[in-house]
Amino acid sequence: MGAVTLRFVLDPELTPLLRAEIVALWVDASNAGGAVGFVPPVTSADVRTIADPTFAGIADGPDRLLVGYDGDRPVAMLVFCDNRFGLKAHWCVLKRVMVHPDTQGAGHGSALMREAARLGRELGHEALHVTVRDGLGLDGFYRRLGYREIGRLPGALRVAPGDDRDEILMWLDLTPTD
Numbered sequence: 001m002g003a004v005t006l007r008f009v010l011d012p013e014l015t016p017l018l019r020a021e022i023v024a025l026w027v028d029a030s031n032a033g034g035a036v037g038f039v040p041p042v043t044s045a046d047v048r049t050i051a052d053p054t055f056a057g058i059a060d061g062p063d064r065l066l067v068g069y070d071g072d073r074p075v076a077m078l079v080f081c082d083n084r085f086g087l088k089a090h091w092c093v094l095k096r097v098m099v100h101p102d103t104q105g106a107g108h109g110s111a112l113m114r115e116a117a118r119l120g121r122e123l124g125h126e127a128l129h130v131t132v133r134d135g136l137g138l139d140g141f142y143r144r145l146g147y148r149e150i151g152r153l154p155g156a157l158r159v160a161p162g163d164d165r166d167e168i169l170m171w172l173d174l175t176p177t178d
Contacts (some may be wrong), residue, residue, distance in 0.1 A: 032101035035133035
C-alpha cells in the first residue's frame, strides 16, 4: 500500500461540522496518549473547554488553522498562534499539533510540520516555536525536523500526582542560512 498524501488547507471555514471533526480528532489523539493539553481519558465536553476558545482565536483572529485531510477526513491539524505582542511578531507559536492515532506511522506528522514550516516562511515568520511534554520522545521527532531545544521548564506539567514532566521549548529558525 502506498503512502497517503495529505491535502493541507490553511484557514478552512470553521463550520459546525469541521469544529465537531476537530474535537473528535482531539479526543482521539488525547485518549491515545497524545500530548495535546489533556491526560486520558477525556470526552468531547472536556476538549471543548480548550477547543472553543481556540476556535474563537481562529474565527475572530489573529490565529490561523492548518488542517491536513485524507480525502474529506481531517487527520492532522495545528494552530499558528499569534504572539499578540509587537516585539514577538516575527515568530509564531504552533499549538495543538496533532495527528489522528489511527494514521500514526504514515508520515502525517512530518508532512504537517513541513507544511507548517513552508507556510511559516510564506506568512513572513522568521521562526516557529513549539512546546513539548517530556517523557514521550516528541523532542526527538521535532529534532529530526530541524527544531532545537532552547530550554525547559522543569516539572511544569503535572500529568498525574507524583508525575511532573518538563515542558521542552523547541525552536525552528526559518531564516535562510548562507
